[in-house]
Amino acid sequence: MMFNERLVNLLPGRMRNQVAQWFEAAEIFGEMRDPKVLAAIGPAGVRGLLLQRGKQGVPTQMPAAHQAHFDWRYPHDNAEMASLYRRAKEGQWNGDSLPWHTDVDPFNPEVPLIPADFIDTAKLASFGVRLDAREELRLRYSLTAWMLSQFLHGEQGALFAAAQVTEAVQFFDGKMYGSTQVMDEGRHVEVFHRYIDTKLNKLYQINDNLYVVIDSLMTDGRWDMKFLGMQIMVEGLALGAFGVIYKQTKEPLLKELLRNVIQDEARHVHYGVVALREQFRDHLTERERSEREDWAYEVALLMRNRFMAFEVYDEWFAHRLTRAQWRELVSTSPGMMDFRHVMFVRLIPNLREIGLMSPRIVPHYERAGLMRYYHGRSADQLTGEQLLADLH
Amino acid sequence: MVKRTPWIERAKGLVPARWRRDARMVLDGLAGRPPPPYWSTGTSSRAEAPGPSPLPGARSLRVAAVTRETPDAVSLTLVDLRGEAIVYRPGQFFTLALRLNGEVLRRAYSASLPMSEASPPGSVRVTIKRVAGGRVSQHLNERAGAGDVIDVFGPSGSFVVEGAPATLVLIGGGSGATPLLAIAYDALARLPDTRVVFLVGNRSTGDILFCDELAALADRHPGRFVLRHVLSHPPAEWGGGVGMLDAETTARELDALSMEGPAEYFVCGPGAMMDAVRGCLLGRAVEAGNIREERFSSPVHTAAEQPGGDVAVTATVGGRSYAVVNRAHETVLESALRQGAPMAFSCTMGGCGACRMKLREGAMTMEEPNCLSADERAQGYVLTCIGRATRACVLEADPS
Numbered sequence: 001m002m003f004n005e006r007l008v009n010l011l012p013g014r015m016r017n018q019v020a021q022w023f024e025a026a027e028i029f030g031e032m033r034d035p036k037v038l039a040a041i042g043p044a045g046v047r048g049l050l051l052q053r054g055k056q057g058v059p060t061q062m063p064a065a066h067q068a069h070f071d072w073r074y075p076h077d078n079a080e081m082a083s084l085y086r087r088a089k090e091g092q093w094n095g096d097s098l099p100w101h102t103d104v105d106p107f108n109p110e111v112p113l114i115p116a117d118f119i120d121t122a123k124l125a126s127f128g129v130r131l132d133a134r135e136e137l138r139l140r141y142s143l144t145a146w147m148l149s150q151f152l153h154g155e156q157g158a159l160f161a162a163a164q165v166t167e168a169v170q171f172f173d174g175k176m177y178g179s180t181q182v183m184d185e186g187r188h189v190e191v192f193h194r195y196i197d198t199k200l201n202k203l204y205q206i207n208d209n210l211y212v213v214i215d216s217l218m219t220d221g222r223w224d225m226k227f228l229g230m231q232i233m234v235e236g237l238a239l240g241a242f243g244v245i246y247k248q249t250k251e252p253l254l255k256e257l258l259r260n261v262i263q264d265e266a267r268h269v270h271y272g273v274v275a276l277r278e279q280f281r282d283h284l285t286e287r288e289r290s291e292r293e294d295w296a297y298e299v300a301l302l303m304r305n306r307f308m309a310f311e312v313y314d315e316w317f318a319h320r321l322t323r324a325q326w327r328e329l330v331s332t333s334p335g336m337m338d339f340r341h342v343m344f345v346r347l348i349p350n351l352r353e354i355g356l357m358s359p360r361i362v363p364h365y366e367r368a369g370l371m372r373y374y375h376g377r378s379a380d381q382l383t384g385e386q387l388l389a390d391l392h
Numbered sequence: 393m394v395k396r397t398p399w400i401e402r403a404k405g406l407v408p409a410r411w412r413r414d415a416r417m418v419l420d421g422l423a424g425r426p427p428p429p430y431w432s433t434g435t436s437s438r439a440e441a442p443g444p445s446p447l448p449g450a451r452s453l454r455v456a457a458v459t460r461e462t463p464d465a466v467s468l469t470l471v472d473l474r475g476e477a478i479v480y481r482p483g484q485f486f487t488l489a490l491r492l493n494g495e496v497l498r499r500a501y502s503a504s505l506p507m508s509e510a511s512p513p514g515s516v517r518v519t520i521k522r523v524a525g526g527r528v529s530q531h532l533n534e535r536a537g538a539g540d541v542i543d544v545f546g547p548s549g550s551f552v553v554e555g556a557p558a559t560l561v562l563i564g565g566g567s568g569a570t571p572l573l574a575i576a577y578d579a580l581a582r583l584p585d586t587r588v589v590f591l592v593g594n595r596s597t598g599d600i601l602f603c604d605e606l607a608a609l610a611d612r613h614p615g616r617f618v619l620r621h622v623l624s625h626p627p628a629e630w631g632g633g634v635g636m637l638d639a640e641t642t643a644r645e646l647d648a649l650s651m652e653g654p655a656e657y658f659v660c661g662p663g664a665m666m667d668a669v670r671g672c673l674l675g676r677a678v679e680a681g682n683i684r685e686e687r688f689s690s691p692v693h694t695a696a697e698q699p700g701g702d703v704a705v706t707a708t709v710g711g712r713s714y715a716v717v718n719r720a721h722e723t724v725l726e727s728a729l730r731q732g733a734p735m736a737f738s739c740t741m742g743g744c745g746a747c748r749m750k751l752r753e754g755a756m757t758m759e760e761p762n763c764l765s766a767d768e769r770a771q772g773y774v775l776t777c778i779g780r781a782t783r784a785c786v787l788e789a790d791p792s
Contacts, residue, residue: 018421051414055427058413097473101448103730111732145430204430311429318426 020323021310025049028302034294040225041298044216054153054211065221068167080274080380081173088180088267091384093260095191102253104199106141107134111250113144118248118335127325129317139316143336145196146312147245149204152192154238157214158268159185161230168223169275177271184264191257199253209306213299224279228292228356231272233299236350236379239265240343246388248335263384269350270379276354293356297364300347304368309336344373353378447489447496448729449737450543453478456515458536461601465521465567466533467504469511470544477514480547482506482574483658483686486518487545487739490528498741499528500688502571502660503547504602506578519601521567548739548746551686553579557656561589561646563669565637565661569601571686572660576606580613588613589655591645593622593637593665597630620645637665639672646676660686688743703781707733707749708788718781724756725776735776736789742778749776754785 011019029045032038047053053060076082106113118140121131131139162185166178196203206214217229239262246258280289313326321329330336348370351357357365357374365371404412417427453470461467470486472478480486485502501518510516523529551571553560560579562572569592579586594600600621610619622633622641635641657678659669666685673683701720706713707728714733718724725747728735738746742762751774758764759778776787 015422015424018424018426021421050418052417052421052427053414056413056417057427061410094473097452101730103732149430201432202430203432205427314426315429 017318017323022050024306024323028306032298034291034298036291037294037298040220040295041212041216044212044219047215048208048212052208052211053215054206054208062215062218064164064218066164066168066223066226067221069170069223071172075172078171078173078274081171081177081271084267084271084274085173085177085180088177088184091263091267092180092183093187095187095194098191098257098260099253100194100198102251104251104253106144106200107137109133109137111252112140113249113251113254114140114245115248115335116140118143118333120329120333123329123332127321127329129320139312141200142202142312142315143309144245145200145202146204146309147241148192148196148200149202150207150210150307151238151242152189152196152203153206153210154214154234155185155188155192157210157218158230158234158238159189161214161217161226161234162268164218165223165226165230168226170223171275174271174275181268181271184268188261188264191261195254195257204311207307207309207311209302213302224276224284225292225295227272227276228296228354229299231268232276232350232354233296233303233347235265235268235272236347237303237343239269239346243345244335244338244342259388262388266379266382266384269346270382273350273353273378273380280355289355290358290360293358293361296351296356297361300344300365300370301368303343304370344370345376346379348373349376349378353380447543447740448726449735449740450489450545452541453516453544455536455538455540455542456512457538459517461519462521462599464533464599465519465601466536467517467519468532468536469515469517470542471512471515473541475514478507478510478516478547480507480516481552482578483551483553483571484547484549485551485571485686485688485739485743486516486547487741487743488518488528488532489543489545489740490531492527492531497528498545498739499526500546500548500739500741500743502574502686504570504573506574506581508581509577519567519570521601545740546738546744548744549686551658551660551684553583553656553658556583556586557654558585559587559589559651559655561591561651561655561657563591563637563642563657563659563661565593565665566595566599567601568659568661568665568686570660572658573602573605575658576609576617580609580617587616587618589618589620589649589651591620591622591637591642593624593641593661596623596625597627618649620649637661638668639675642669642672643676646672655682657683658686659683663687704784705754705781706786707735707776708786709734709736710789718785722780723777724779724781724785724787728776737777740777742775745775747775747777748773749787749789750774752786752788754781755783756781756785 009016025045029038029042032041105111116136121136124131159182162178162181166175166182169175169178213229213234217226220226220229242258242262242265246255246262249255280292284292308327308330310323310326313321313323317326348357348365352374362371420426452473454473455468456471457469459467459469470478480503482503485500487498487500489496489498501520503516504519505517520529520532522533553575560575562576564572572590576588576590579588590606592600592606606619610617620633622635622637622645623630624636626632626634633641633645655678657673659666666687670683670685674680703718705716705718705724705728707716714728714731716728716731716733718727722730725735725737725740736746738744742759745763748764748768751772756774756779758775762775762778764773764775774787
């Protein structure tokens with residue numbers, strides 16, 4: 001790291017940020033222990049981190065190779081999934097019915113989108129950047145727009161992944177359930193986009209690391225990897241992240257929007273747990289299972305260590321702070337810490353439940369400081385209402 | 393002479409556009425030209441494509457069922473889009489706001505069942521009689537269908553039974569029977585010691601609203617429920633009362649009923665009928681405090697947009713002041729709700745007084761007629777739901 005930093009500092013100023021970014025990427029992949037995991041994520045990493053396919057300003061084409069699983073006998077093969085399907089039908093809601101007439105003023109300090117301590121301005125000042133009250137409000141507005149933009153990009157990934165998973169899943173009851181999830185994800189794209197488009201007027205580009213996760217699982221042909229990636233990792237992380245904003249925002253439309261979305265997401269993660277528990281326990285070799293365990297661990301770390309709002313850094317501080325300073329600021333600001341930690345509250349118990357927390361991997365999670373979430377309740381033990389109640 | 397394409401351009405043509413974009417990203421990054429971190433939005437039309445958002449303060453109700461009551465009247469069963477129960481008292485009304493030809497028209501319709509009779513539970517049934525030339529009542533009678541979503545305000549109104557009177561006399565003309573039916577159901581179910589007399593006037597048998605429901609109530613509560621129909625154009629062999637519900641007919645009908653103990657009167661119907669009934673009751677030494685009336689009228693005059701465009705309004709609600717801009721195309725209430733002030737309101741059409749505020753400074757025009765009394769006007773009260781500021785205003789809510 002020190003060597004990298006010295007090397008970067010030798011470069012002409014305008015090159016520095018770009019090269020520092022590549023070193024960071026190289027570091028991520030250098031740390032991966034399992035060559036199979038590296039092979040699964042590596043190509044997506046090149047496309048996302050080096051070529052920045054998500055930020056090219058044009059639609060991205062991703063080849064998807066998976067088996068569509070047809071069953072012409074329509075078996076009733078999983079009671080828990082059938083029950084989820086019934087609940088999902090009853091839980092449908094219309095995005096148009098949210099209180100869209102609400103005037104959202106992102107700069108009104110009396111109705112803050114996120115709390116004032118979300119970013120540590122004292123630390124920012126210690127780096128020589130002083131913001132006045134108006135600028136602080138603008139920075140928090142940018143961070144909110146960034147988070148919601150990443151939610152939106154994640155939901156686009158979830159929409160397509162839900163469709164693929166519905167094709168590939170082996171349970172017919174799962175396919176029926178999956179159809180409702182496709183609708184749910186479409187609605188989430190609708191409401192997040194409408195909020196960003198009509199209330200915040202600012203759509204951030206997809207974060208490179210989020211792009212890597214989505215690219216990696218969209219292009220992976222194995223259905224259980226798509227499931228693990230989207231239903232457990234992305235949805236699970238999103239559920240934690242939504243919860244932080246839901247809990248902290250004072251903006252009534254956003255709160256209502258998230259309340260509805262969280263209740264849907266609770267079903268999605270539950271489905272992931274039900275589908276994968278049996279698959280990982282009974283139908284995989286130990287080698288295959290541990291590969292998935294490692295994959296989940298690497299993706300968890302990728303999101304925890306690298307999901308750092310660098311798009312906001314590029315906009316605000318690219319010429320005033322180094323990337324390392326920004327990383328330190330984000331890693332230590334109370335709101336952002338909460339945001340990046342609470343993402344794991346829901347994820348870790350679910351990984352335990354589907355059998356991806358064997359004694360082999362636990363010490364690694366321990367070192368990453370994530371074992372504190374181990375004893376939480378997994379998605380199959382939680383309803384949407386309980387999830388919301390937990391947030392109060 | 394044919395101009396030759398430079399070799400570099402030809403070489404570019406051999407490389408797929410995707411690879412060229414990839415290479416461009418890498419080179420731009422090194423040259424200190426990173427991709428833009430965000431896009432400005434707000435130009436997408438997707439959000440505008442579906443139906444308009446609810447009006448400020450309205451709840452969206454879905455028409456679950458349409459029942460034809462008479463050739464000129466229809467009942468709509470409305471349910472909350474979110475599945476929440478609709479809570480109201482028998483005798484109260486709801487304001488339905490319809491967008492017709494780009495204009496928002498608001499009309500008050502009473503619930504014709506109490507909550508305890510609502511089917512499905514949590515719904516509300518409102519009954520709409522066609523009014524000659526009435527755009528909303530025509531539309532609802534001819535076009536309303538299951539699945540329609542309507543912006544609804546309320547419940548509003550104080551046309552409700554308090555306590556347990558010994559006798560409840562309900563006098564209705566035409567669609568005035570609507571709130572009275574809800575009151576009758578509720579009193580018969582809830583007040584075992586109350587006797588209910590229902591005197592209802594119509595033109596002919598085909599115009600009688602809730603004919604079967606009323607008959608069924610009479611069968612279910614013999615002795616406690618007295619039902620009397622009066623027709624101005626009765627058929628041959630008609631056993632009920634005959635005539636218009638004017639002072640004379642009302643007096644004759646009431647004389648024929650044996651009334652014991654103190655009675656409370658609930659009157660609802662066309663204006664002329666209500667005036668006649670009121671005169672008759674006062675003439676029979678009924679105390680004014682025992683006569684409750686429900687008058688329906690929709691504003692005749694619609695205030696135009698204020699000439700100066702946006703006007704500043706300061707509204708003090710719950711001890712806090714809110715600075716609001718009254719937009720040219722909105723009422724004060726609409727602007728204030730849209731801008732986050734916690735205004736009180738209910739019917740949004742000048743009929744219930746829930747949005748009453750004191751105008752301390754400035755000037756405001758209001759739609760007429762409305763429910764403000766001459767006394768209230770003299771004290772400087774205004775209704776924000778039908779008011780538009782013409783000069784900068786300072787408004788204050790009643791401390792209560």
